[in-house]
Amino acid sequence: MTTYRLESIKQQVLARYRQLEKERNEKPVADFDPMEKMMVRTSVVKAEDMLSIERIINKSDLLPIAYLETGTKASRAVCRIALRNRNGQIQGYGTGFLVSPTLLLTNNHVLETKEIALYAAAEFNYEMDENFKPREITSFAFEPDKLFITDETLDFTLVAVQETAGNGTELSSFGFLPLLPQKGKILEGEYVSIIQHPKGGPKAVTVRENEVRFLSPDFIHYVSDTEAGSSGSPVFNDQWIVVALHHAAVSDPDNDTEWIANEGIRISSILAFLAGQSPIEPHQLLAALLQGVSEPAAEAGQMEVGQLGEDWYSGVSGYDPTFLGEGLTVPLPVLTDEIAQDVALTKDGKPVLDYTHFSIAMSKSRRLAFYTAVNIDGNELVDVNRGNDKWYFDPRLEEAFQSGPELYEKNDLDRGHLTRRQDPNWGPDAIRANEHTFHFTNCAPQHKNFNQKTWLGLEDYILENAKAHGLKVTVFTGPVFSEDDDLYRGEFKIPAEFWKIAVMRNGEGALSATAYLQTQKDLIGNLEFSYGEYQTYQVRVAEVEALTNLNFDQLRAHDAYVVDGKAKATKIEEFGDIQL
Template sequence: MGKKELWQRAAQRWIDRMGLRGTEPPERVQKRLDHLAEVATKATVETRLPASGVALPLVSKIGLERVINKSDFLDINFLENALAVSRSIGRVHIRDAGGHTLGFGTGFLVSPSLLMTNNHVLASAADAAHSVIEFDYQNDRTGRSLPVVSFALEPGRLFITDPGLDFSLVAVRPLSADGIALQRYGWSRLLGMEGKALIGDALNIIQHPRGEVKQLVLRSNELVDVFDNFLHYVTDTEPGSSGAAVFNDQWEIVALHHSGVPATDPQGNLLASNGGLWHDGMGEAALKWVANEGIRVSSLVAHLRALPLAGSQAQLLKELFELVPPAPQELAQQAQVGVGAVLPGGIHSSLQLALGGQTVSLPLTIQLQFGQPVPQAVPVAAPVSAVAAAADADALAELREAAGREYFDKAANESALGTFYNGLALADDPAAAFRQLSALLKGSHSTPLSYNPSRHVYPWVDLQPPRPDKTPWLKSIYSGKAFDPREFIAADREVDRRREQLRQPLRESLALGQELASAEEAFLEAALPYNCEHVVPQSWFGKREPMRGDLHHLFACESGCNSFRGNIPYFDFPDFEEVVRSDCGKRETGRFEPGAGKGVAARATLYFLLRNPGQINATAAEYTADRIDTLLAWHEQFPPTEYERHRNLAIQERQGNRNPLIDFPEWAQRIDFTLGLG
């Protein structure tokens, strides 16, 4: 009996033993096992292991167990391959002729020149002509954003679409605006044969949900049904995932994701998540969803092969069918040394800064980019000014004294309360109460401070309650992680050092301009590991003083969390909703929920509305009346602690005013905070 007959008999025995009949036709199971055997044989040959008598018996045992028993054991290079194939997946930025953003989708390269996405993402050549594909819109291993590389689309070279199969195929310009080659990102081949997945197999989807950074769903995802042209699976997706590639565990594309599948009753009526019938006025979020749907790659390939193309378009399509992309690991290696490539992770070292006789080490990552000449006119370091050096000495001296100070002096606080409010009786009318407190906070803000967190925030104001060993420490407002205050002071001083460098006459002689200097300063702040968070983003009030330096809304924070939040207003997500998550919290377009510090952030924001009415909410992207309810809910759920009472007293000693919501939490329900909106 030959190997083929043995293989077929083994497959039949497993089908009979595991009761697979009725779930998948035996011929589809056989195609899947044959395909796994082909993949295993190829891998055996490529790794120079003995091929004869090894590959097929191994797959007949392990492959069948893999398919039917669904073992979750995977080689560790599964993750390496995931990272490699993910490079060819980008965010489709849909724009109109005026360059205005219309929305986002996902797309992936299927040849050296062609991008695939949904028809409902790019419905026409005109849509594609104004849109771009953005690669590297993702976070690196430290949680920081990579530089995004955009490529224009060229529907004039090729544009194929089909509403029924909901796909569009479009040519991509070979070079980005920065001169980076498209070939840097590789591509994934569309394989027309069957056997790439069976019902019950895990599927993996790489996507840009809601137009956010690239994300990957590895588990809790399963193929649940197969139709002539479509697959149904229970992989997590969101709006913006349209056009994503759906992979099997061998990182072969099995489907083009295009929609969710809503539940219906026997009459075909849509069902709501509450069990009743759904109607238009309830909104999409109220639908009951049973699965997601993707177009089978075999159907897409069959459709494309039947098209009567000629000339250069036929040649582009021939490349899609015939060219074989680099293996995932080869692609990952090429990405590290190719033209215009940024070395993943860069060079890791540490930056040591001497402050007041103490040495502080900060993690440092250097990323090298080839292909673009960089002017070499500026020295790497610049001296810290005498004023900055004196500020460092004062900050570190205050930090040393903190260990011997009483963290929160209750008697001093009671005395300060009596002086500050001086018998104030809060008005019963919410609008009058707002105006009353607003006038008090403005009038008592007697010493406006310019923005200098290393001097005014980290050494004393933002310290947490002392540990048993009296060592001062800070806590990130959004992640809740603990840090040494000296690290924050060092990072802040490095920004000042660079700022001094940008003011050098040599810089001015290069005529780089203030805009570039500001951009470089912002880049440096983002590159260092620690930063100061304005709970009311600076962009909302144009970085103007006294708002920028007002200590009541300044808090220690990692740069990663600062960047993760950006300038997004606070929001409270339902626990079940799938959103972008990190140690810093949850996020989607226009909404951010901190991982920690909700009550603190809420009270600081409400203070800002009282102190600076009309300074924010210039657009709906900032604060609206309904967001005030979220802040008030957090204020109630997370009442003030000793940390905030310490801050309140320390800030009054520096700038003169207090946050009344820390002193009298019950007042929050008696104030109309919407009057603080612009």
């Protein structure tokens, strides 16, 4: 890399830092809800880390002892990059790290071109052991002809690495650092750690003395001890999740011995850039890296199907029957004998799939949910971006019991969320909850006019009331399965009706349940050229039970719609008609 290019990067970093500093001085009060930011931040924290909130909010220095072990594991994927010319002479050093089993991330100004990468090497284990003895270095060649993506503006290069070193060591033995696409993995005022090869020397780490000063859309600025050769280092939060790619340290223009800024490129921006590129061959090298990141569909109207790793399902809370408070237990509905044999069991034999703050029971024959059950906390709702609309098969359940693209592609059927996307998005796990709602298990075929109008209006009404009044609400939702439902594409029966039951604590502290029935019967006669009326009714809980063969037991006794044992289905013309 030329001296001019390095100086240009430093000047750009300095200019960005000064601008952010100026904006902060002019507007010292944050224009966002700090509690909401905290909730998004803690959504990437493991529930077992009980000290995390204290660190994030109160700047505590307490860390679980596993922090050190986790950091050591993370360091294995970091390597020194040795830059050589055609004659094998050393030209300089940088740092890089594995982000998938075969791909390495570093700076563009470290590996600017394929040719430079061809003569460079990734050297792992260049470090001292606990006795300060050097470990044996393992060197891998780069394979830029397999994959080489670079961008000067974001100053990153993603390049393929050979899978086996000359001494027979497998690249996979060093693991890799998974990259998460969402923003919010670090907050201003927190501290980052950087694993690096300063001045091309043995691997070193700066641990938690690196305060984050500013966050901008694509960059993060922090105070840290880094040296030349540290370019391309991973920047970690306290959970050893990579939040940025380090690329420049800038000296004070008034004092060459002082450093005023370090800058990294946000991982979310790098992944968004990669997802926005035209398809690159061989695409499979990017597949694991871009999980959960929007990629262009192969053709108009083609549905994106993603895959989530096992960690997305570990320790999920599921629906909580005691959510509404002491003495107000609301259990999951019981499947009556007529449908109990049709429940789809998970691969480990469970009748219910648990997600973050909601649960689902699936029908084998219909390949749709009997019901979904979600807890909504109006005091802790987090506004999570919808994301890329990628949908997932749940790996815990046989795909034969799930309806995917073969049902929803190239027609007027929406993948109607049964548990509404925003409903479980509260508390520290809001981001994971949002992603969990995009499972095929949590959707049902709903005509676009039905899903986007009547159903949406009712869901908005319930959620907005919960948010406005700080309510805790439990909501059950599902389709009505009928023998005379229309058969579509020779294998799918399209439900003509959907139901919803909302349960909350009333003013007297007792349970209150309200039930709703919506129909799309007049909309689905011709899925390509359909039109007609749709209707919404408030009905008794008992009527939902009769239609679905589900037993809600005690909720019948708490039906707010039944007065003196009587109730007549009421058509809802406006939301003022609803009796809560």
